Amino acid sequence: MLRILILLVTLGFLTQLDANQIYFWRDTNGVAHYSDTKPVGIEAQQIELSKLNTNEFKINPINTPSEPTVANNKQLQINISTPTDQQTIRNNNGNFLIVAELYQPLEFNQKIQLVIDGSNYGKALASSSFNVTNLDRGSHTIKLQLIDKNGKVIASSKQITVYLHRAHL
Numbered sequence: 001m002l003r004i005l006i007l008l009v010t011l012g013f014l015t016q017l018d019a020n021q022i023y024f025w026r027d028t029n030g031v032a033h034y035s036d037t038k039p040v041g042i043e044a045q046q047i048e049l050s051k052l053n054t055n056e057f058k059i060n061p062i063n064t065p066s067e068p069t070v071a072n073n074k075q076l077q078i079n080i081s082t083p084t085d086q087q088t089i090r091n092n093n094g095n096f097l098i099v100a101e102l103y104q105p106l107e108f109n110q111k112i113q114l115v116i117d118g119s120n121y122g123k124a125l126a127s128s129s130f131n132v133t134n135l136d137r138g139s140h141t142i143k144l145q146l147i148d149k150n151g152k153v154i155a156s157s158k159q160i161t162v163y164l165h166r167a168h169l
Helices: 001-017
Strands: 022-024 032-035 046-048 079-081 087-090 096-103 113-117 130-133 138-147 154-158 160-163
Touching: 079 138, 096 138, 113 130
Parallel strands: 087 160
Antiparallel strands: 022 032, 022 046, 079 096, 096 130, 113 138, 138 154, 138 160
């Protein structure tokens, strides 16, 4: 609500700027002066300004549909862009990054759940990247699930397998 108020006040000021006049004159030293008020006792030239560039803004309510919408007639789809399937990851601490690829932005109250080896890894997040920490060495399956506001899985990525190598002493 505050953002809308600020936008309206700003637009009000901008419309007043369009109505103001600009005056130009040079003083006795030849210095150019510009002002939005006509100087007293000095001959000033009124400058005609071209119309300011304007944009029309339409304020729409937040999109909170009961069912997820399909952007550009594409089905809801989520993929894992990093790491790739069958990738070997070498990290002695067992840390790596998982990045999701979405074909449409997350809608209000949608989240992504990371699933490693068939179990949820942490909480579902409204983020497309996940930091995995201290994962044991070995083979791991990874999948991402797109969750709606009711906790229902509405899309899943293809499951991939990664191999984590940690130095062993």
